Amino acid sequence: MQAAVLRGGAACAGLGALVPVAYLVLRALEGGEGLVQLLQPRHLTLLGNTLALVGTVLVADTALALPAAWLLGRSELARRRGLVALVAAPVVIPGYIVALALLGLGGDYGLLARLVGWRLPRPQGLWGATLCLTLYTYPYVFLSARAALLGLDPSLEEAARSLGLSPWGVARRVVLPQLLPALRAAWLVVGLYVLGDFGAVSLLRYETYSYAVYLRYAGALDRTGAAALSLPLLGLAALGWAASRAGGGRGVGYRAGSGASRPAPRARLGWARPLALGYLALLVGLGVGLPLGTLFLWLLQDPQAVGGRALAHGLGGTAVAAGGAALLALALAFPLAHRATRGHGWGTAVLVSLPHLGHALPPFVVGLGWAFLGLRALPFLYGRLVLLLLALALYFVPLAFGPLRAAWAQLSPRLEEAARSLGHGPLGAAVRSALPGLVRGAVAGGALVFLRAATELPLTFLLSPLGFSTLATRTFAAASEALFAQAAPFALALLALALPSLVLLLRMERET
Amino acid sequence: MxxxxxxxxxxxxxxxxxxxxxxxxxxxxxxxxxxxxxxxxxxxxxxxxxxxxxxxxxxxxxxxxxxxxxxxxxxxxxxxxxxxxxxxxxxxxxxxxxxxxxxxxxxxxxxxxxxxxxRVRVLAYAPARVTPAELPASVLELGDPRYRGRVGWAPPNAGFQTFLTGLRLLVGEEGAQAWVEALRQNQAQPYPNNIALLQALAAGEIDFALTNHYYLYRFRAADPAFPVEQILFAPGDPGNLLLxxxxxxxxxxxxxxxxxxxxxxxxxxxxxxxxxxxxxxxxxxxxxxxxxxxxxLAEELAARRPAVDLGDLWDLPGTLELLRRAGVL
Incomplete structure (x- = not known):
């Protein structure tokens, strides 16, 4: 019976995430003409643009994040928690704020031109979009790679060195292969993010496929067309998911030997220390300093632009929406992660892949699916907070899933078997054996969902109860009317609210 | 009363x-x-x-x-x-x-x-790079070679789309289609919205922009020296559509x-x-x-607006179809 609970929970998470996908496919099939449009050359160009952007962002993210992860995971700088938090902080900054900050820097009227007389071109097109997206997505790769580096058992590397491998050889043949599962997971998260992002890219005038779908949806009452156009995104997401799994196995990460693992020795930087600090300062300056500075400049235009009442309303809304979504997502991801590490066969693989597919769709398409489903099939839920929380939670399940799955994977099934042999049922055994190890994964996953749900826009816009608002929706509403002084306090409050959960996230991966 | x-x-x-x-x-x-x-x-x-x-x-x-x-x-x-x-x-x-x-x-x-x-549709421009003689009398002139690559527009914007609906009523379906095509050929620069257009004017990326009138005043409220001006076209021009x-x-x-x-x-x-x-x-x-x-602007409004009833500007689907056919949306 307990096994049934675990299975049932996993099925709920998988199938729940399928709901908007199913809606989308049905809607797309409703209108044949929408499907015909898929074949237009313009859409092929846009698909090409999207793939190019995914590629450049993944390369740039990795190139930026790996050195930072090593410096803050394996060098003498690793103890600097504050620095770690700063390097990771761009995850909480809404993408369109980063885009607006970058755009405000260059050009004749740009900040640099007015302050020091430099006239840099404003970022645009592929390079501009890559720069912008990299600045707020590299932390996913950084966090993932750093956590993996911290978790590596140094005895393997020492063995490799003692067998005559050069330091470079150790990095390439021992460390990198062990980092790969973490990198793949981060690449998947970033790739899906880029696939669905349309706000920042549109400001940078780079036309991606998601932006076209968004225009299709936003411009007209044309739901069928938007649904049909979303189908290739579904395909790309499936491909990405498959690619991230290929050769990855099921990610067994627990130690085979006996005895406690110990932290790796920290490399001394010597003469390279200023260089390393300069590099990290550059990252933090661009990823955090630039958007934060822009927000403060906006704030100064009119510090009294926003009343405390509106601020409190948005703050409360964000706490409820993001907090509720985080808890719900954890409850759904827990059994799913268990199935993923302990289950077998095609059924499990499909079930586990479903939430990732749902996550790959542009969020407004997912929101649309929920809205129409709510109206037609669940009128008692429609317009209620529950529906918003459910949609957010199911959409963000993959984020909670990652750390939980890693936690399950690091637990030897033997622990579970031991618990069962002591007379606990399967669920009891799973929980008892796993709980201590899983708490960290759960807090990390929950914090991640909280961060993303707090900055989320389209789902929140579409499914909010009447009168509901979050800091993110209020920031966006003000910024999209050029009321920057009004946008700043909401955005700053959002950052202030998100920062503690980022710190929490980092505390959970403290080295053992 | x-x-x-x-x-x-x-x-x-x-x-x-x-x-x-x-x-x-x-x-x-x-x-x-x-x-x-x-x-x-x-x-x-x-x-x-x-x-x-x-x-x-x-x-x-x-x-x-x-x-x-x-x-x-x-x-x-x-x-x-x-x-x-x-x-x-x-x-x-x-x-x-x-x-x-x-x-x-x-x-x-x-x-x-x-x-x-x-609200009213206007032509915003960068006075630093535009001489008075270059200001067009009609929105229809923007396909002219002397405006090549210098004009910004925002096809996804609702205000622009309604302007195009008005243009279809005023110069006919084919005339409107020809205008969109001419601007595209003339390398009109697409931006996602009106705010982006004004920022691009200030940044020096474009010299002219088709936009709604009220955004400029918000920029001026933040910075009285914001380097953009705006005008109406000649009396009756479709470019001066009321919204x-x-x-x-x-x-x-x-x-x-x-x-x-x-x-x-x-x-x-x-x-x-x-x-x-x-x-x-x-x-x-x-x-x-x-x-x-x-x-x-208010003084000119009555004399310069084109003859279109606000209640007739409903055919958004037709306008979207036109923009998609032209490949700009």
Missing amino acids: PFLRLVLVLVLGLGALAGAQELVVYCARSRALVEPLILRFQEETGLRVHVRYGTQAELVALLLEEGARSPADVFWGYEASLATLARRGLLQELPAEFRERVAPAYRVGDERWVPTSI ASGAGIVRTARNPVAAQAFLAFLLGEAGQTFFTHDLFEFPAVEDVSPHPALAP
């Missing part, structure tokens, strides 16, 4: 019901802009107002989907969405006082919605009396003064004068 009498009756009637009444507004206007006005209405009447904010397309789709189950009493949006809802039978006829309250020049030939504020924000009462409104009170408030002195002083729009009524900064 029949309108004032109506307002009095409505407000008195509401006073008696206050506390028991709630009003649901579907609002395509930005929360950041109109929330203060809604709070003020709430304070003055004691009504609880629930607002669903969204894009106009989103809210129209929602209303269509919700049908008779919709909780909405009022739809507050723009000319295209209001005219669409009216044509689909989703709005109810308004008492004649509302129509008569609106300045004769802005009345629509439809009894089911009223304009609540007026409206407006409101109507949903056919299935549960609270039509409160809904009428809300519309009366928007058209009253408080609402009209707010639109022009806080949002830099033109009042839709005669007895409230425009913000002083708008005065030069």
Whole structure:
């Protein structure tokens, strides 16, 4: 019976995430003409643009994040928690704020031109979009790679060195292969993010496929067309998911030997220390300093632009929406992660892949699916907070899933078997054996969902109860009317609210 | 003053019901802009107002989907969405006082919605890079080689799309299509919205931009030296199209009396003064004068606007089709 609970929970998470996908496919099939449009050359160009952007962002993210992860995971700088938090902080900054900050820097009227007389071109097109997206997505790769580096058992590397491998050889043949599962997971998260992002890219005038779908949806009452156009995104997401799994196995990460693992020795930087600090300062300056500075400049235009009442309303809304979504997502991801590490066969693989597919769709398409489903099939839920929380939670399940799955994977099934042999049922055994190890994964996953749900826009816009608002929706509403002084306090409050959960996230991966 | 009498009756009637009444507004206007006005209405009447904010397309789709189950009493949006809802039978006829309250020049030939504020399409330009002789007399000239690569436009923007709907009415389907094609060939630079257009003008990426009139004043409020100017084209030019924000009462409104009170408030002195002083729009009524900064533009408005009724600007689907055919959307 307990096994049934675990299975049932996993099925709920998988199938729940399928709901908007199913809606989308049905809607797309409703209108044949929408499907015909898929074949237009313009859409092929846009698909090409999207793939190019995914590629450049993944390369740039990795190139930026790996050195930072090593410096803050394996060098003498690793103890600097504050620095770690700063390097990771761009995850909480809404993408369109980063885009607006970058755009405000260059050009004749740009900040640099007015302050020091430099006239840099404003970022645009592929390079501009890559720069912008990299600045707020590299932390996913950084966090993932750093956590993996911290978790590596140094005895393997020492063995490799003692067998005559050069330091470079150790990095390439021992460390990198062990980092790969973490990198793949981060690449998947970033790739899906880029696939669905349309706000920042549109400001940078780079036309991606998601932006076209968004225009299709936003411009007209044309739901069928938007649904049909979303189908290739579904395909790309499936491909990405498959690619991230290929050769990855099921990610067994627990130690085979006996005895406690110990932290790796920290490399001394010597003469390279200023260089390393300069590099990290550059990252933090661009990823955090630039958007934060822009927000403060906006704030100064009119510090009294926003009343405390509106601020409190948005703050409360964000706490409820993001907090509720985080808890719900954890409850759904827990059994799913268990199935993923302990289950077998095609059924499990499909079930586990479903939430990732749902996550790959542009969020407004997912929101649309929920809205129409709510109206037609669940009128008692429609317009209620529950529906918003459910949609957010199911959409963000993959984020909670990652750390939980890693936690399950690091637990030897033997622990579970031991618990069962002591007379606990399967669920009891799973929980008892796993709980201590899983708490960290759960807090990390929950914090991640909280961060993303707090900055989320389209789902929140579409499914909010009447009168509901979050800091993110209020920031966006003000910024999209050029009321920057009004946008700043909401955005700053959002950052202030998100920062503690980022710190929490980092505390959970403290080295053992 | 029949309108004032109506307002009095409505407000008195509401006073008696206050506390028991709630009003649901579907609002395509930005929360950041109109929330203060809604709070003020709430304070003055004691009504609880629930607002669903969204894009106009989103809210129209929602209303269509919700049908008779919709909780909405009022739809507050723009000319295209209001005219669409009216044509689909989703709005109810308004008492004649509302129509008569609106300045004769802005009345629509439809009894089911009223304009609540007026906007105009303009040509914004960068005075640093444009000589007076280069300013075109007509929006139709922008396909000319001397404007090659210098013009910015925002095909996804609702204001631009309504302008194009107006252009189709004025120069015909083929003329409008030819204009879009000419601008595309002339390397008109696409931007996602009007704000991006003004920022690009200031940054030096483009020299001219087709936009709505009120954004510039918001930039000037933040920086009086913002390096952009704007003008109207020659009298009657399609480029000077008037746009409206407006409101109507949903056919299935549960609270039509409160809904009428809300519309009366928007058209009253408080609402009209707010639109022009806080949002830099033109009042839709005669007895409230425009913000002083708008005065030069306001004087020209009547003489320069093209002959298009605000109620005729409903064919957004046709405009979108045209833009897609031309490959710019």
